[in-house]
Amino acid sequence: GESVGLHLPTLSVQEGDNSIINCAYSNSASDYFIWYKQESGKGPQFIIDIRSNMDKRQGQRVTVLLNKTVKHLSLQIAATQPGDSAVYFCAENSIQGAQKLVFGQGTRLTINP
Amino acid sequence: EPEVTQTPSHQVTQMGQEVILRCVPISNHLYFYWYRQILGQKVEFLVSFYNNEISEKSEIFDDQFSVERPDGSNFTLKIRSTKLEDSAMYFCASSGPAANEQFFGPGTRLTVL
Numbered sequence: 001g002e003s004v005g006l007h008l009p010t011l012s013v014q015e016g017d018n019s020i021i022n023c024a025y026s027n028s029a030s031d032y033f034i035w036y037k038q039e040s041g042k043g044p045q046f047i048i049d050i051r052s053n054m055d056k057r058q059g060q061r062v063t064v065l066l067n068k069t070v071k072h073l074s075l076q077i078a079a080t081q082p083g084d085s086a087v088y089f090c091a092e093n094s095i096q097g098a099q100k101l102v103f104g105q106g107t108r109l110t111i112n113p
Numbered sequence: 114e115p116e117v118t119q120t121p122s123h124q125v126t127q128m129g130q131e132v133i134l135r136c137v138p139i140s141n142h143l144y145f146y147w148y149r150q151i152l153g154q155k156v157e158f159l160v161s162f163y164n165n166e167i168s169e170k171s172e173i174f175d176d177q178f179s180v181e182r183p184d185g186s187n188f189t190l191k192i193r194s195t196k197l198e199d200s201a202m203y204f205c206a207s208s209g210p211a212a213n214e215q216f217f218g219p220g221t222r223l224t225v226l
């Protein structure tokens with residue numbers, strides 16, 4: 001089983017409820033932030049991004065909030081569905097210069113029927 | 114919808130052997146990346162590649178690693194002499210000229226015995 005490595009924070013919600021996943025980023029110079037979803041055995045899948053000149057951005061059923069003062073990012077998923085069960089990672093980057101993404105630890109979201 | 118592809122999906126090798134992981138990025142993308150994810154841990158940046166040269170690399174990307182774009186479509190990661198600790202999922206990603214959004218492939222699981 002997959003028991004090696006860091007223990008991921010977990011979040012369990014009932015199907016249909018809203019969920020909020022939080023992330024603290026490390027580099028105050030980062031100006032671009034992304035949320036990725038990773039299902040078991042697959043690569044990270046882009047969900048939504050936000051630039052540092054914004055504090056909120058909405059997509060389909062998802063909203064990202066950015067608080068630069070405390071270097072905090074959150075992902076809100078509305079009306080969760082079983083297919084939302086996955087590990088969610090935040091990632092930070094700089095629009096200028098280096099293109100590398102720095103990923104956070106990840107949160108495992110489980111949707112209960 | 115265009116996607117990043119990777120081969121093989123799973124590679125098993127003996128310690129000390131060379132491996133080459135292959136990726137086909139999205140065709141009009143200009144930036145290419147390799148990341149790795151040790152089982153149960155977060156995704157870690159290895160290297161970025163642009164205009165036929167490495168633009169940034171991490172501390173993980175030591176002399177045992179190399180990347181190449183041998184033709185107009187493939188992007189490869191070579192590990193010259195594999196170690197047990199190289200066992201991980203290796204993800205290729207690519208991004209276009211005007212966007213920071215990185216699209217990830219499904220990954221290659223490398224197992225070093």
